[in-house]
Amino acid sequence: MYGLVDCNNFYVSCERVFNPLLRNKPVVVLSNNDGCIIARSNEAKSLGIPMGAPLHLYKTLIEKNKIFIYSSNYTLYGDMSSRVMSSLNYFVPDMEIYSIDEAFLDLRKFNEKTISDKMFEIRQFVYQWTGIPVSIGVGPTKTLAKLANKMAKKHSPKGVYVLTMSEHLRNILSEIKLEDIWGISKGWANRLKSIGINNPFELQQSDPRQIRKLVSVVGERMVYELRGNSCLSLENIVDKKSITVSRSFGHMIDDKYNLKQALANHVARAAEKLRSQDSLCGEICVFINTNRFRKKDLQYNNSGILPFDDLTDNTNIIMKKAFKVLDRLYRPNYNYKKIGVILLDLKQRKKDVTNNDYIIQDNLFTYNKNHKNIANTSDIHMKILDDINTKMGKMTLFYGSQGVVKHSERKQIEKDKWRMRSFYRSPFYTTNWADILRVS
DNA sequence: TCTGGGGTCCTAGGACCC
């Protein structure tokens, strides 16, 4: 089983820890420049304030109901987040920090019968140690755990909900919307509806290959996940693959000097982030935007990328390059609203990637050194995988593609082969293709 | 007047190699 822990109204809860007077009162937290409402207490939610609402549209409602307003304090939230995460880690060693306020737990070593009690206990301790209330959803896959968490927030006053494969789950899936499933948003929901799939239950019952054609392997995985077949394992991604720092301006800016000033701040911050994760970057991207909400203004949105001669984490070097890009991008006579920098092509300074750790991308299942799951592949390789399966005692599902005529199909085969090769690079099997073919 | 910021993954298809 997997668990998903989600902090309730996280930013608001953080503010409440340090100001208990805010308890049971309506509270909202604002974005940069106090522009949007990005967190709401339950009380504020029930007053009808939507997520991401522009503050100016709700001024009267806020004043009328005496809603408390806070500018965001990310340093505080970051600190509170790590306290919550280390509390969880105390109980569950295998976990994945998914976002600032969410973590997946690997509960497979826990006794299923007592899992619910255990979750209550964890929840209680986290609150005691950090002051942050959390909800915990438990399910056979990450996708179902995510759903269980939603159920916990909605229907369970004690904040814990355990979902198992049952008639009950079937009923739930029939009653909720496609968009309630993690990974499905409006665009995909519409596509699914266009082929007659109207709710998650129908998605669960559908032909995975058909879904793959419609919404890629990501959608195909969802089908299996909804059936209780785990396709997504816990990931311990500590290092970011790209680092962005950007801000909107409080006022419009049209001169290069001020843009440069802002860019300099962002670059310094980005370089700090880069060094704090011990990475080097190979490329820099700078982007500038005018105010997209002012339809009458002339619009100009552009970005530029430049490589570094050598990988670097040096602020000065990055800064010079950033200015160079800005020189190319800048056009006079526009009112600029936003500028940002993205560090790309990040590499680890310390190479601690072991040869045993093979992650296969672009497939249904991921396989790694923990053998949590196994990769899928084409029919051509079915027997080989079957053999591996027998030896490893794991379940495999297959996605087939045969015939090499069209370009796209060739690509498919190519990918399958690539997967297989990665597979055989694992410590358990030969890298010799002759051997592989003999097995099949 | 005022409208956030920071990420990841997947796919098709082009460039290029033997």
Added chain:
DNA sequence: TCTGGGGTCCTAGGACCC
């Protein structure tokens, strides 16, 4: 008039997430 077969690497753009 015909125009192989197999393979790697890269990128833009489009999804999705919190």
